[in-house]
Amino acid sequence: MSLFIPTWSSDTRLDGKTAIVTGGNTGIGKETVKDLASRGARVILACRDMAKGEQAACDIVREVKGAKVVTRQLDLADTKSICQFAENIxxxxxxxHYLINNAGVAVCPSARTVDGIEMQFGVNHLGHFFLTFLLLDLLKHSAPSRVINLSSAAHFFGKIHFDDLKGEKDYHHFRAYAQSKLANVLFTRELAKRTEGITAYSVDPGFVNTDILRHIWRPLLDIVKNFGFLIKTPAEGAYTTIYCTVTPENQLVTGGYYRSAIRVVQYNCCENGCYGVYKNPLLPKTGCELRVKFHT
Known part of the structure; x- marks a missing residue:
């Protein structure tokens, strides 16, 4: 158990609500599905591997009395799969009512999506960006609704490399990961500003012991694991996601970046983008560039 879990609990019910959780078959995503189902929500567990998804759904239904969980196939590395998923929805x-963009890959070897995009940027950001775009009408129709994007503290080290989004020039696994997580945060900011009836939050789950760690440099992972209090369980990692899902809107800041459930990092914004929280002097420019590139 991590030492960095704040004391917070909520008995908020979600009866009659529908949620989508991407990557809901394992780790943080599975714990998120379980919690939402225990509150009465109907949860759509979206994942690439249907067999694993069905097994996860069975596990949750067995553990949570009355759980309403269905599984749908979604490959965020394939735009055709994303379109088919949205059409099915x-x-x-x-x-x-809730779109929780939880799925992701981290610090993996160089790889490409079906559409030729660097895998981490393609799955972590562009796949979820496209999914959210396709589901916006349903989210608006269901307002008030929420979009929650899982980011990471790694975004503080990120920079958007517009001249090399495919990672062809000089791929580095952590740099690519940080770039994708920065894109998550900036996308959340823009979504919050550009939509009515939909609130958006980016969430830092912390350092969580899940399968996503499998590509981390082994000596570093061994060192960190020797300090068990630094590592969260999947249930602890889902804590902030749940917080941003069930907490009343008037107690949250749409577009905000949340970690440890009750700590929000505020961003300073100008008309050309968001900046001010970043320590790297190159990042204010990056934030402005991202807005221009995505919306002109």
Whole structure:
């Protein structure tokens, strides 16, 4: 158990609500699905591997009395799969109150999505960006609704390399990861400003002991694991996601970056983008560039 979990609990019910959790078959995502289901929400568990998704859903239904969990196939590295998933949602769902963009890959070897994009940027940001865009009408129809994007403290080290988004020039696994997590935060900011009836939050789950750690440099991982109090369990890692899902809107800041459930990092913004929280002097420019590139 980590020492950095604040004392917070909520008995908020979500009966009659529908949520999508990407990557809900394992780790933080599975714990998120379990918690939402225990509150009465109908949860759509979206994942690439249907067999693993069905097994996770069965586990949750067995553990949570009355859980309403369904599994849908979604490969965030393939835009066709994302389109098919969104079409299925529109055909089967009357409402969508929570979109939790939880799935991700971290510090992995160089790889490409089906569409030729560097894997971490493609899955962690662009895949979720596209999914959110496709589901916006349903989210607006279901307002008030929320979008929660899982980011990371790694975003503080990120910079958007517009001249090399595919990672072809000089790929570095951590730099690519940090770039994708920075994009998550900036996307959350813009989504919050540009939509009515939809609030958006980016969440830092902390250092969590899940399968996503498998690509981390082994000596570093061994050192960190020797300090067990630094590492959260998947349930602890889901804590802030749940906080941003069930806490009343008037107690949250839309567009905010949350970690440890009750700590929000405020960003200073100008008309050309967001900056001020970053210590790297190159990052204010990066924030402005991202807005220009995505919205002009």
């Amino acid at each position: 529109y055909n089967t769902e009357k409402a969508l």
